[in-house]
Amino acid sequence: MEVAGELGVGYVACTAEATPTMQNSPVYENVVAEVGTSCASPPSDPGAGVTRLWLDPGIGFGKTVEHNWELLAHCDFFVELARQFDAGVLIGTSRKSFLAHRPRAPRVEQRLEGSIRPSMAMLQGVSMVRVT
Numbered sequence: 001m002e003v004a005g006e007l008g009v010g011y012v013a014c015t016a017e018a019t020p021t022m023q024n025s026p027v028y029e030n031v032v033a034e035v036g037t038s039c040a041s042p043p044s045d046p047g048a049g050v051t052r053l054w055l056d057p058g059i060g061f062g063k064t065v066e067h068n069w070e071l072l073a074h075c076d077f078f079v080e081l082a083r084q085f086d087a088g089v090l091i092g093t094s095r096k097s098f099l100a101h102r103p104r105a106p107r108v109e110q111r112l113e114g115s116i117r118p119s120m121a122m123l124q125g126v127s128m129v130r131v132t
Contacts, residue, residue, distance in 0.1 A: 005049035012090050014056040015039055031067040032074045039081055053087040054128060060096040068098040072121060079125035088127030 004011040015038040028034050039055045057071050057078055071078075078089045122129060 001050060008049045008051055010052035010054060011050045012054045012056050013039075013087075014061070015058045026062045026064055026067065028063075028067060031063065031070050032077060035071060036077060036081055039078060040084075053085060054090040055082045055085070055087050056090045056092060059091060059093055060098060063098075065098040068096070075121040075124035075126050079127075089121075089125070090128040090130060091121045091126050092130035094130055 001011050015035055035057045039057060055078060059068050059071060063071070072091070072093075075089065075091065082089045
């Protein structure tokens with residue numbers, strides 16, 4: 001965050017399990033609530049010079065396929081949470097493997113459509129999406 005402040009750019013605060021296990025047995029009782037609690041603790045001082053703060057619920061990082069789809073279904077929750085910090089929400093799906101786990105799932109190299117589809121999160125108030 002210090003570097004972002006020095007450069008006068010925005011900063012993305014991402015969340016993941018304390019010890020990320022990626023997709024290897026992540027455990028959440030309620031993924032939306034628990035990730036929300038983690039997002040509710042962004043840096044208290046975004047740092048001098050940081051132009052904008054975004055909260056990222058960490059799609060794909062320490063989440064199962066079901067967790068990822070559940071988080072995407074509740075983008076509006078994260079948007080409301082981010083407003084408390086005058087922040088935006090960033091959703092990054094970028095051809096991640098969970099996108100292949102849906103009816104008529106495409107092969108890995110054909111995930112572009114699946115990466116763009118979660119961009120519909122912007123209709124829920126998400127201010128930035130990351131796709132490649």
